[in-house]
Structures are given as structure tokens and as C-alpha cells.
Amino acid sequence: MCASMLELKGIHAGYGEFRVLHDVNMHVDKGEIVALIGPNGAGKTTTLRTALGMTTLYEGKVFFKGEDITKVPTHKRVEKGIAMVPEGRGIFTPLTVYENLLAGAYTKRAEEKLQDSLEFVFTLFPRLKERKNQIAGTLSGGEAQMLAIARALMSRPELLLLDEPSLGLAPKIVLEVFDVIKRLREEGVTILIVEQHVKNSLETADRAYVMETGRIVLEGEARSLLKDERLKKAYLVI
Amino acid sequence: MIEPIVVVSNIIDGLLMGLLYSLVALGLSLIFGLMDIINFAHGDFVMIGAYLAWILAMNFMVDPSVTALITVPLFFVIGLAVYKAVIEPILGAEPLIQIAVTVGLGFVLQNIALAIFHAEPRSYPAPALNFGINVGPITLTAAKLVAAAVSLASLLLIHYMLTRTKFGLAIRATSANRMVAPLMGINVGKVYAVVFGLGIALTALGAALYMSWGQVNPYLGASFSLLSWVIVAMGGLGGVVGVLASGLIVGVLEALGSTFITPSARMAVVYLAFFLLLWFRPRGLFARR
Ligand SMILES: Nc1ncnc2c1ncn2[C@@H]1O[C@H](COP(=O)(O)OP(=O)(O)OP(=O)(O)O)[C@@H](O)[C@H]1O
Ligand SMILES: [Mg+2]
Numbered sequence: 001m002c003a004s005m006l007e008l009k010g011i012h013a014g015y016g017e018f019r020v021l022h023d024v025n026m027h028v029d030k031g032e033i034v035a036l037i038g039p040n041g042a043g044k045t046t047t048l049r050t051a052l053g054m055t056t057l058y059e060g061k062v063f064f065k066g067e068d069i070t071k072v073p074t075h076k077r078v079e080k081g082i083a084m085v086p087e088g089r090g091i092f093t094p095l096t097v098y099e100n101l102l103a104g105a106y107t108k109r110a111e112e113k114l115q116d117s118l119e120f121v122f123t124l125f126p127r128l129k130e131r132k133n134q135i136a137g138t139l140s141g142g143e144a145q146m147l148a149i150a151r152a153l154m155s156r157p158e159l160l161l162l163d164e165p166s167l168g169l170a171p172k173i174v175l176e177v178f179d180v181i182k183r184l185r186e187e188g189v190t191i192l193i194v195e196q197h198v199k200n201s202l203e204t205a206d207r208a209y210v211m212e213t214g215r216i217v218l219e220g221e222a223r224s225l226l227k228d229e230r231l232k233k234a235y236l237v238i
Numbered sequence: 239m240i241e242p243i244v245v246v247s248n249i250i251d252g253l254l255m256g257l258l259y260s261l262v263a264l265g266l267s268l269i270f271g272l273m274d275i276i277n278f279a280h281g282d283f284v285m286i287g288a289y290l291a292w293i294l295a296m297n298f299m300v301d302p303s304v305t306a307l308i309t310v311p312l313f314f315v316i317g318l319a320v321y322k323a324v325i326e327p328i329l330g331a332e333p334l335i336q337i338a339v340t341v342g343l344g345f346v347l348q349n350i351a352l353a354i355f356h357a358e359p360r361s362y363p364a365p366a367l368n369f370g371i372n373v374g375p376i377t378l379t380a381a382k383l384v385a386a387a388v389s390l391a392s393l394l395l396i397h398y399m400l401t402r403t404k405f406g407l408a409i410r411a412t413s414a415n416r417m418v419a420p421l422m423g424i425n426v427g428k429v430y431a432v433v434f435g436l437g438i439a440l441t442a443l444g445a446a447l448y449m450s451w452g453q454v455n456p457y458l459g460a461s462f463s464l465l466s467w468v469i470v471a472m473g474g475l476g477g478v479v480g481v482l483a484s485g486l487i488v489g490v491l492e493a494l495g496s497t498f499i500t501p502s503a504r505m506a507v508v509y510l511a512f513f514l515l516l517w518f519r520p521r522g523l524f525a526r527r
Contacts, residue, residue: 075425090415091415095407095414099411
């Protein structure tokens with residue numbers, strides 16, 4: 001069986017009456033890092049949210065490891081092994097760092113591996129261990145992003161969706177985030193990442209999709225896209 | 239001439255009542271904190287619960303407080319049903335629609351009570367616990383002591399549930415960010431339904447305890463609703479502890495106002511204090527800056 005980890009087929013999706021995605025087709029294969037890039041409002045976040053069943057789907061199908069999960073509710077998709085680091089991090093600010101991580105391991109499957117997962121995320125982010133009992137709302141931006149990633153990892157995902165994980169972070173921390181992403185691939189996690197840092201993400205990713213106004217307009221090897229004149233003009237000049 | 243002993247006994251009475259009010263208000267607080275819905279029918283569930291306790295007490299000739307063993311689980315189930323039928327459809331709707339629906343629900347409950355029981359108040363004629371206990375010069379009602387003790391135990395139990403159990407974590411995570419909670423694998427719909435059921439079950443518990451000495455008429459809900467709103471607004475983000483603290487304050491203010499001004503001014507005193515508090519701490523007693 002060589003089914004993709006994630007496959008979106010002929011997706012038309014949006015929010016209520018507001019249609020955002022038009023016939024989006026994409027796939028993420030096991031072990032890959034795939035980048036999804038595009039201008040503000042293109043529909044990148046909507047694409048990730050659709051993979052987790054958090055939008056209105058008008059047409060199309062979502063497959064996870066070959067299984068049709070189009071009708072599966074969000075919390076059960078997480079149980080199946082998809083996790084997301086949402087745009088803006090979405091950490092539970094009144095809870096402690098530790099409680100955020102516990103919440104990440106909410107599913108039965110994840111709860112069984114709780115100790116193991118804690119050890120893993122604490123070696124990945126030693127800062128979080130130091131701040132274990134701190135209220136999450138008092139973390140710095142970089143620490144909060146680490147927590148958001150760690151919390152997603154606590155669910156033991158096979159597929160991790162990252163929505164602009166480096167947004168608003170200092171350049172040094174941005175590099176740290178990309179290091180973590182590479183490290184996760186070594187751990188066998190498949191990754192779909194939405195990024196503003198187009199250059200960084202194309203250098204890290206295997207393949208990439210470019211989205212504009214709800215449509216995929218370009219796709220291919222990340223390295224060849226790096227040299228694409230059209231893309232260079234649109235993004236890399238900044 | 240104000241006798242100190244009268245003040246002290248009023249304060250104690252107010253503290254006992256405050257615990258009961260906290261119990262009832264906690265349901266409103268949990269529901270509001272989680273779903274952003276103000277249940278304007280909250281007090282009316284206390285009223286229906288009180289009638290139910292009265293009916294069961296009359297039929298089985300037991301003290302109304304004992305009927306909680308039946309009414310609490312029953313109200314939990316009723317709460318689940320009301321959630322499915324009435325609350326779920328208005329989640330995320332315009333506030334005006336939410337207000338109209340829950341105010342309407344309250345009126346329906348009142349009208350049901352009016353139709354069945356008419357307006358005259360009912361109380362249990364032979365309450366087992368409605369006797370005085372003398373503590374020095376102060377006389378306390380046994381029923382109120384029991385109500386206060388059961389309320390406090392329930393508040394502590396719920397505090398424990400919220401802070402130490404997995405389901406409590408799900409409630410707090412969902413209250414903090416309902417968009418992100420499903421990404422943890424939390425079934426938000428289930429959390430909502432159970433918490434609504436729990437909030438309604440607490441009204442039944444408060445009502446059964448209250449009927450050990452109190453009386454019920456179809457309009458009893460209004461005063462429980464008003465007190466609950468004030469307590470929740472004062473308690474702000476303080477969780478169970480916030481609700482408990484503001485419940486005690488409200489109970490004491492009500493008791494003092496009722497004795498030293500006039501019984502009909504009790505709510506006015508509570509509200510005056512509430513307005514003053516909002517003036518100085520607009521986000522409640524326990525809001526962080
Ligand atoms: N919850 C929502 N309800 C209604 N419309 C939404 C919602 N979220 C996003 N939109 C709209 O959908 C369109 C696509 O938004 P989306 O967030 O998917 O873009 P994006 O590519 O992630 O942009 P950005 O780079 O700014 O994050 C935008 O027009 C946006 O206004
Ligand atoms: Mg976005």
C-alpha cells in the first residue's frame with residue numbers, strides 16, 4: 001500500500017456561505033515535509049482547517065492514510081493521528097504549561113504514552129520543563145510557540161499541520177523552529193507547514209504548493225520552486 | 239439601637255445562605271464560562287426543582303432535602319435534554335436571540351408552575367430539620383446548617399473535579415479556547431452537554447436543600463436568577479473560589495439589608511453593593527489586571 005498520509009481531493013470549502021477554497025487537490029506522503037505558501041487571505045489556514053474538519057465542506061473528500069475521513073469529526077481525526085499547531089498558537093492561557101501538555105495528550109491513545117511524550121517534548125524544549133508550573137499566558141512569544149508545538153506532539157501525531165509557526169518570532173527563534181521541524185521528520189512525523197518565511201520553508205521542505213485566492217496555482221519540488229522566477233518575484237524579494 | 243448579637247447572628251445566617259447561593263450560581267458560572275450563554279432561566283430551574291422536592295416530600299413524607307437523591311440525577315438528565323433541544327441550536331447565535339430564547343424558557347417554566355400550582359406559596363409542613371440549635375446566645379436553623387454544609391462540600395467537590403480530573407481539564411481547556419479544544423481530541427459538544435446538565439443538577443440540589451425551610455411560588459426563580467447573576471459578575475474569572483467568595487458576600491449583604499433596613503430592601507442592598515463594586519473593579523473582584 002502506498003497511500004498518501006493526507007490527501008485532499010477536489011475540495012471546495014469555506015465558512016458557512018463564504019466560499020474560500022475552489023477545487024483544491026493536494027497530497028502529503030509519508031515522511032515528507034510539504035510547504036503550503038501563498039499571500040494573505042489565499043486560503044492556507046482554511047486548507048489546514050479543512051484537513052481537520054473545521055470548515056464547511058461543499059464538495060470533495062479528505063483521506064488520511066487511505067481512509068476516507070470526510071465525515072469524521074475533528075476530535076476523532078486527532079485520535080486517528082492528525083495534529084495541528086493553529087495559527088496564533090491558541091495555547092490555553094489560564095492553564096499552566098504542564099496542563100497545556102496534559103490537554104494535548106487527551107486522547108486515549110496519547111494518554112497511554114504520556115510519560116514517554118513528556119520526556120520527548122522536554123528534551124526537545126528544555127525551556128518548557130523549567131516553566132512547567134508557570135501559567136501559559138505569561139510565556140514569551142517564542143516559548144508560547146514551543147508550547148503550541150509541544151502540545152500538538154503530545155497527541156502522538158503521524159501527521160502534523162503547522163500554521164505559520166514562526167509568525168512574530170525573532171530570527172534566531174525562527175531558525176530554532178525550523179530545526180525542530182527537521183528533527184521531527186527524523187522522528188518519523190509527516191509535516192504540512194504553512195509559512196510566511198518562504199525561503200526557510202522551501203529550504204526545509206521536500207515539496208511545496210503555492211496557493212492564490214483559494215486555488216493551487218503552482219506545485220513541485222521545493223528546491224526547484226526556490227528558483228522559480230514567478231515565485232521569486234512574488235515572495236522572495238521581500 | 240443595633241445589638242451586636244443581632245449583627246453577628248445575621249452575618250452567620252448570611253454566610254450560610256451565601257453558601258447555598260454560591261452552589262446555585264456555580265451552575266450559571268460554569269455554563270457562562272464555557273458556552274458564553276447567559277441562562278436567564280437558571281433561577282426558574284431552582285423554582286421547578288423546589289416544586290419537585292415539595293411534591294416528593296409530601297408524597298413520601300420525608301424532609302425535602304432528602305429528595306435531592308432523586309431530583310439531582312433527574313435534573314441532570316433534564317439538563318442534557320434542554321441542552322440538546324434549546325441551547326445547542328443557539329450556540330454562537332446573536333446575543334439577542336440567546337437572550338430571547340432563555341428568557342422565553344424561563345417564562346415557560348413559570349407558566350407551567352402557575353398552571354399546576356397557582357400562585358400561592360407551598361412549603362413542607364413537617365420539616366425534620368427546621369429546628370433551632372443554640373450556639374451560645376445565637377440560634378441557628380439546623381436546615382440551613384445542613385444546606386450550607388452540603389453546598390460547601392459540593393463546591394469543593396466540583397473544584398476538585400475541575401482542577402484534578404481529566405474531564406475538568408477538558409472543561410477548563412474548552413472554556414479557555416473553544417476553537418482549539420477539538421484539536422486536543424476533546425469532544426466539545428459532549429463537554430457542553432455534560433456541563434449544562436451539571437449546572438441544572440446543581441439548581442435541583444440547591445432547591446431541595448432550600449425547601450427544608452423555605453417556600454416556593456412560581457416567581458421564586460427571579461430572586462435566585464438575580465442573586466446568581468450578581469454573584470457570577472462579582473466573581474469574575476475567579477472560578478469556584480470566586481463564586482464562593484462573592485456568594486458569601488452577597489449572602490451577608492442580603493441578611494443585613496433585610497434585618498436593618500427592611501426585608502423588601504434586601505435585593506436593593508445587594509444591588510447597591512454590586513454597582514459600587516463595578517464602579518471600583520469593573521471586571522469583578524478576582525479579575526487579574
Ligand atoms: N472563520 C472565518 N469565517 C469567515 N471567513 C473566514 C474565516 N477565516 C478566514 N476567513 C476568510 O477566508 C479567506 C481565507 O482565509 P485564510 O485564513 O484561509 O487565509 P490564509 O491564506 O491563511 O491567510 P493568512 O496568510 O493571512 O493567514 C479570507 O478571505 C478570510 O477573510
Ligand atoms: Mg492563515
